[in-house]
Amino acid sequence: MSVDKRKNITAILGPKGGVGKSTIAANLAIALSRMGKKVVAVDLDLGASNLHAIFGMRGSPKSLSDFIQNRVKNLADVVSTTSIGDLGIICGGDDPGIANMPHQKKIKLIRHLSSLNYDIVLLDMAPGASFNVVDFSIIAQQALLVTTCEVPSLLNVYSFIKSAVFRRLTFFLKHNKWFELLELLNQAKEPDKHPHLKTMEGFFSEARKTDAAAADSARKMLARIKPLVVVNRVRTDKDARVGEVIKNLLKEYLSIETAVIMTIRDDNAVGDAIAKLSPIMLDAPSSPFSQDIQEIASRIC
Amino acid sequence: MSTRVLVFSADELRGKIIRKVLDRNGLECMFFNRILETGDDIVQHSPDVVIVDTESCYPEEINHLRNICQTLKHEVVIVLGRETVIDRFKGPRMRKVLCLFDPLDPELIAVKIKETVSQKEKKGKLTGGDMLEKTLKHLLHLN
Numbered sequence: 001m002s003v004d005k006r007k008n009i010t011a012i013l014g015p016k017g018g019v020g021k022s023t024i025a026a027n028l029a030i031a032l033s034r035m036g037k038k039v040v041a042v043d044l045d046l047g048a049s050n051l052h053a054i055f056g057m058r059g060s061p062k063s064l065s066d067f068i069q070n071r072v073k074n075l076a077d078v079v080s081t082t083s084i085g086d087l088g089i090i091c092g093g094d095d096p097g098i099a100n101m102p103h104q105k106k107i108k109l110i111r112h113l114s115s116l117n118y119d120i121v122l123l124d125m126a127p128g129a130s131f132n133v134v135d136f137s138i139i140a141q142q143a144l145l146v147t148t149c150e151v152p153s154l155l156n157v158y159s160f161i162k163s164a165v166f167r168r169l170t171f172f173l174k175h176n177k178w179f180e181l182l183e184l185l186n187q188a189k190e191p192d193k194h195p196h197l198k199t200m201e202g203f204f205s206e207a208r209k210t211d212a213a214a215a216d217s218a219r220k221m222l223a224r225i226k227p228l229v230v231v232n233r234v235r236t237d238k239d240a241r242v243g244e245v246i247k248n249l250l251k252e253y254l255s256i257e258t259a260v261i262m263t264i265r266d267d268n269a270v271g272d273a274i275a276k277l278s279p280i281m282l283d284a285p286s287s288p289f290s291q292d293i294q295e296i297a298s299r300i301c
Numbered sequence: 302m303s304t305r306v307l308v309f310s311a312d313e314l315r316g317k318i319i320r321k322v323l324d325r326n327g328l329e330c331m332f333f334n335r336i337l338e339t340g341d342d343i344v345q346h347s348p349d350v351v352i353v354d355t356e357s358c359y360p361e362e363i364n365h366l367r368n369i370c371q372t373l374k375h376e377v378v379i380v381l382g383r384e385t386v387i388d389r390f391k392g393p394r395m396r397k398v399l400c401l402f403d404p405l406d407p408e409l410i411a412v413k414i415k416e417t418v419s420q421k422e423k424k425g426k427l428t429g430g431d432m433l434e435k436t437l438k439h440l441l442h443l444n
Contacts, residue, residue: 151433155440191442198443245434253443 009113009121010300011140013227014147015156017127020232021146023270023280024293025124026054030281031290031297033087037119040079040088044136045126047099049092055082056277057089065093067112068105075112084282088118099126106132110139120301129156129163138168142300143227147246149239154246157229165200165222165254172221178214181207200255219255226259230296233266260299264292304418306330307346309339310354310381311362315405319352322407328414336362339369348376350414353390355382356403363389370398377417379410 014021207215243261310316
């Protein structure tokens with residue numbers, strides 16, 4: 001989940017459902033396309049897909065289900081074209097059980113996502129912090145964490161990052177066969193029993209006693225995780241400041257530096273556009289929401 | 302919302318000069334020269350900043366202003382005048398006030414008001430953020 005402009009995958013994550021993630025993903029894809037980028041938006045909210053509806057599409061002859069169920073060989077073959085610039089969409093699948101795809105199919109999907117020939121591949125992720133969501137987010141070079149100002153949403157953002165940090169460190173330590181550090185990481189999952197490992201700084205400090213080079217290497221890997229926090233439905237200055245609070249917590253406990261904090265103003269035009277099944281970037285391009293999306297597009301492009 | 306300033310001065314000329322300069326600096330300013338009615342005026346207008354000019358005040362007026370300053374808890378208070386008089390506005394029971402000695406410098410008063418109000422707002426914002434952070438830490442068992 002690091003920011004690397006050489007790569008092209010951006011994940012839109014909203015650990016709590018209903019925070020406006022798909023609306024942001026669809027409209028961000030339009031904004032990026034209008035900036036001359038070749039963009040594909042991928043609905044990875046498997047089993048509960050709705051990205052196509054926000055684009056005003058009734059459905060698609062081909063979807064992610066066809067690829068996952070091997071009815072189509074290449075992921076590129078399920079891209080639907082749109083009337084908006086160079087913008088394509090991969091509609092999500094809703095075949096029963098598709099959200100719990102086997103590991104091999106997940107690896108295959110990740111491989112195909114990584115090789116899509118687009119300037120920007122925008123992943124509209126499912127809510128929650130399941131392994132699937134975390135793993136898809138790990139392949140992205142940029143992660144936009146969408147939250148509202150409410151406490152439950154902020155809690156979920158923190159928990160999601162924590163899950164991603166532990167999963168990524170686990171992979172990293174296993175891959176390098178640093179099993180003593182892996183054991184220490186497992187202890188860190190129980191901070192009540194091991195209070196000295198409550199923070200990532202505590203973990204790294206302890207890890208250095210065992211293997212300084214390995215600990216430094218793991219810390220370096222973690223430093224590449226720099227999510228962008230997007231606070232949606234901001235009504236007041238106070239709302240806008242919640243990004244700073246979550247930024248401080250991520251830094252203090254997980255040693256994660258938040259790259260940028262962006263805000264999207266609360267806007268009734270969003271509901272109106274959704275009711276009309278028309279993306280707000282097309283329906284109300286000068287609305288506050290559209291302006292804020294445009295600004296985000298400029299920042300991540 | 303603009304910053305509301307009340308100026309209390311027994312010297313009408315000084316009071317009006319202060320008001321004029323503060324107005325010019327975008328501050329919403331009212332001037333009163335009935336020193337013994339200070340308390341009522343503050344209650345009525347709920348200012349953000351109270352400026353107390355001790356110049357030309359009788360001793361009983363200075364005592365009155367001193368007592369008023371002890372009761373103000375939320376307003377920024379700036380006391381103007383000679384050093385010997387202003388010293389009476391210091392002491393263990395006196396809340397911290399900003400003292401600006403003569404000669405009168407209305408532009409400096411405007412600068413100090415802006416600085417102090419800005420710091421106060423910043424502190425208020427941080428307090429809101431601190432409360433949210435405290436709540437999140439509690440719910441995430443980070444404490």
